[in-house]
Amino acid sequence: LIHLExxxxxxVMGSDTIHALDGVDFQIQKNEYISIxxxxxxxxxxLMNIIGCLDTPTSGTYRFEDEIVCDVxxxxxxxxxxxxxxxxxxxxxxxxxxxFNLLPRVTAFKNxxxxxxxxxxxxxxxxxxxxxxxxxxxxxxxxxxxxxxxSGGQRQRVAIARALxxxxxxxxxxxxxxxxxxxxxxxxxxxxxxxxxxDNTIILVTHEPDIALHAHRSVHxxxxxxxxxxxxxxx
Amino acid sequence: LIHLExxxxxxVMGSDTIHALDGVDFQIQKNEYISIxxxxxxxxxxLMNIIGCLDTPTSGTYRFEDEIVCDVxxxxxxxxxxxxxxxxxxxxxxxxxxxFNLLPRVTAFKNxxxxxxxxxxxxxxxxxxxxxxxxxxxxxxxxxxxxxxxSGGQRQRVAIARALxxxxxxxxxxxxxxxxxxxxxxxxxxxxxxxxxxDNTIILVTHEPDIALHAHRSVHxxxxxxxxxxxxxxx
Ligand SMILES: Nc1ncnc2c1ncn2[C@@H]1O[C@H](COP(=O)(O)OP(=O)(O)OP(=O)(O)O)[C@@H](O)[C@H]1O
Ligand SMILES: Nc1ncnc2c1ncn2[C@@H]1O[C@H](COP(=O)(O)OP(=O)(O)OP(=O)(O)O)[C@@H](O)[C@H]1O
Ligand SMILES: [Mg+2]
Ligand SMILES: [Mg+2]
Numbered sequence: 389l390i391h392l393e394x395x396x397x398x399x400v401m402g403s404d405t406i407h408a409l410d411g412v413d414f415q416i417q418k419n420e421y422i423s424i425x426x427x428x429x430x431x432x433x434x435l436m437n438i439i440g441c442l443d444t445p446t447s448g449t450y451r452f453e454d455e456i457v458c459d460v461x462x463x464x465x466x467x468x469x470x471x472x473x474x475x476x477x478x479x480x481x482x483x484x485x486x487x488f489n490l491l492p493r494v495t496a497f498k499n500x501x502x503x504x505x506x507x508x509x510x511x512x513x514x515x516x517x518x519x520x521x522x523x524x525x526x527x528x529x530x531x532x533x534x535x536x537x538x539s540g541g542q543r544q545r546v547a548i549a550r551a552l553x554x555x556x557x558x559x560x561x562x563x564x565x566x567x568x569x570x571x572x573x574x575x576x577x578x579x580x581x582x583x584x585x586x587d588n589t590i591i592l593v594t595h596e597p598d599i600a601l602h603a604h605r606s607v608h609x610x611x612x613x614x615x616x617x618x619x620x621x622x623x
Numbered sequence: 624l625i626h627l628e629x630x631x632x633x634x635v636m637g638s639d640t641i642h643a644l645d646g647v648d649f650q651i652q653k654n655e656y657i658s659i660x661x662x663x664x665x666x667x668x669x670l671m672n673i674i675g676c677l678d679t680p681t682s683g684t685y686r687f688e689d690e691i692v693c694d695v696x697x698x699x700x701x702x703x704x705x706x707x708x709x710x711x712x713x714x715x716x717x718x719x720x721x722x723f724n725l726l727p728r729v730t731a732f733k734n735x736x737x738x739x740x741x742x743x744x745x746x747x748x749x750x751x752x753x754x755x756x757x758x759x760x761x762x763x764x765x766x767x768x769x770x771x772x773x774s775g776g777q778r779q780r781v782a783i784a785r786a787l788x789x790x791x792x793x794x795x796x797x798x799x800x801x802x803x804x805x806x807x808x809x810x811x812x813x814x815x816x817x818x819x820x821x822d823n824t825i826i827l828v829t830h831e832p833d834i835a836l837h838a839h840r841s842v843h844x845x846x847x848x849x850x851x852x853x854x855x856x857x858x
Contacts, residue, residue, distance in 0.1 A: 401767065428776030428807045429765075486775040486802065530664075532636065540721040540798065541663030541830075563775065566801040567721065569830040572663045595776075595804040 389558075389589060390416040390439060395448035397434050397612075408434040409445070410612035416591065421584045423600035423620075424593045426609035432593045433486055433562055435609065439591065440483045440560045441476055452476055478506045482556035484564045486593070488547040490535045496522065496546045497531040503554045521549040524579055526572070540567040548576060558589045565599055577602050624793075624824060625651040625674060630683035632669050632847075643669040644680070645847035651826065656819045658835035658855075659828045661844035667828045668721055668797055670844065674826065675718045675795045676711055687711055713741045717791035719799045721828070723782040725770045731757065731781045732766040738789045756784040759814055761807070775802040783811060793824045800834055812837050 397409040409431050416422065416439075424432050437443035438450060441457060444467070449459045457473065459466040467473075482503075490499045501518040509517065522528050525545040535543050544567045551559060559580065565573040581602055584590050594600050604623045608615045632644040644666050651657065651674075659667050672678035673685060676692060679702070684694045692708065694701040702708075717738075725734045736753040744752065757763050760780040770778050779802045786794060794815065800808040816837055819825050829835050839858045843851045 399772070401772070404764075425804070427804045428780070428802070429774045433774060487778075529639075537634070537636070539664045539668060540801075543722075545663070563802060566775075567663070567798060567830070569660070569662045570832075573830075595802070595808075597805075 389418045389420075389453060390414075391449075391451040391454075392438070393449040393451075395435075395438060395445045395450065397431075397438065397443070398446040407612045409438070412448070412612070412614055414607075414614060414617075416589065419584070419587050419589055421590045421602070421604045421623075422592070422607060423603035423605070424591065424607045424609060425595060425597075425600055426615070428595075430609045431612040432609055434612075436483075436560050436562050436591070436593055440481050441473055442483070474506075478503060479554065480556055481558045481560060482551035482554065484548050484551040484559075484561040486562040486566070488535075488543050490543060490546055490550075492535050495532050495534055496527060496538065496542075496549075499535070499546055500549045500553050503550060507554055509554075517553055521553040524552065525549045526575065541569070541572060544568060545572075545576070548579075552579070552583070556588070558591070559583060560591050562593045563595065564592065565594065565596065573599070624653045624655075624688060625649075626684075626686040626689075627673065628684040628686075630670075630673060630680045630685065632666075632673065632678070633681040642847045644673070647683070647847070647849055649842075649849060649852075651824065654819070654822050654824055656825045656837070656839045657827070657842060658838035658840070659826065659842045659844060660830060660832075660835055661850070663830075665844045666847040667844055669847075671718075671795050671797050671826070671828055675716050676708055677718070709741075713738060714789065715791055716793045716795060717786035717789065719783050719786040719794075719796040721797040721801070723770075723778050725778060725781055725785075727770050730767050730769055731762060731773065731777075731784075734770070734781055735784045735788050737785060742789055744789075752788055756788040759787065760784045761810065776804070776807060779803060780807075780811070783814075787814070787818070791823070793826070794818060795826050797828045798830065799827065800829065800831065808834065 392412055392414040395409055395412040399406040426432050438445055444458050445460055447460045450457045456466055457468045500521050501514050504514040522531055525548050527545055530542055548564055580590055604620050606620050607617045627647055627649040630644055630647040634641040661667050673680055679693050680695055682695050685692045691701055692703045735756050736749050739749040757766055760783050762780055765777055783799055815825055839855050841853050841855050
């Protein structure tokens, strides 16, 4: 489904060079359930942004369903055209950002419904799908609050609802339970487990070992490289 | 040191009334180490903002070192004058926000040094104190990155460094390890434990039971009320 080959991501700041990703080879099959763990600053969000087609690598190849999304090398750069890329991002992938990235001046309801606007879903269906997504994360009674009128964990759940509203087949969740108490975390993980059973693909960055145990495959990142990649024996 | 009496915080939204805090009585002595836990949306951040003099209650009294900071009742509102309030906020209290609240267009170094500017600390000393705070959270090599050039856990640590830079005697930390892996969390908790041993007062909102175990007193909040308030038997 997704194939990363020799992926690097480098930032040059003055005389410093930061190797956020330092040569990553990584394959994801359909319907996998993968957790990604690693120290703060090790490259997890950078990797997720590349998988989610939100960022391009400094070098390396990224294939999605066997099509080249981008290929950056010494001979030049090949990129998928803008429309095909937008379709992958808007219809196939749901992304929960580590820092939520909600529109501050718009209600929870409008924030959650935004992917449906981009996907040209008919208006009446938009309202229905948005309502359902909010109910799934327990926020039906907070639909008309703006982000500044929500608690931290409520904003996180709005970000989760927005990622799921368009029924994407690939869910990329970057620390989705970081601001949630254990009961609410369990409700969110039950959602993800359910989506996985419905044949979707789940990739979840977390720093909590209990959350990582839900996944079938466990990847550890250190200093921009994959340190280990193992099947979870307990699942 | 801090005395909250009959504190309420109410938001009216159209026909809905939200009781974010619904009658809170709470006392904090000097050099206490208190954890606050509770479900998402239960009122923890609202309580912290009132303790930190960043928000005023809808009704009730807040005393700081026996002086009235604000007293809101049917007979009217009494508030401490602006200068005294600013001095408490800038010199006595260090606040780690749940959503970091960093200035986006300014480096980690300048973000961390901001409280020192407000406290009129001499320039050379500002640089020294800022450098030390960044080293304590392991971010000396990220000083000149802006928040968008930092990982989620690095931004959280910049927020922590900023809260500690002016050596406040009261530290209010709202979910300070939510974005940190366990090793980095332990380093941050070691910092807080140290500060407590140096006679400071620590109040820490967390949803992780392991983190709460560092505190000597454990408060649970539910639906805007204090549900339990107990000494931690293990410490
Ligand atoms: N400006 C506002 N207008 C309306 N409701 C608000 C506003 N700010 C907060 N609330 C509501 O007040 C309640 C308490 O919010 P608070 O941020 O204190 O919760 P919390 O315990 O910190 O939650 P979390 O663990 O998710 O961070 C929430 O239900 C929230 O929706
Ligand atoms: N725009 C940028 N410019 C320079 N350095 C950057 C930039 N963005 C990220 N970095 C650096 O790249 C490294 C990897 O960042 P990334 O966000 O992927 O880490 P992470 O594993 O998600 O960390 P965390 O667990 O703290 O969220 C970090 O050390 C960070 O400082
Ligand atoms: Mg990250
Ligand atoms: Mg909160």
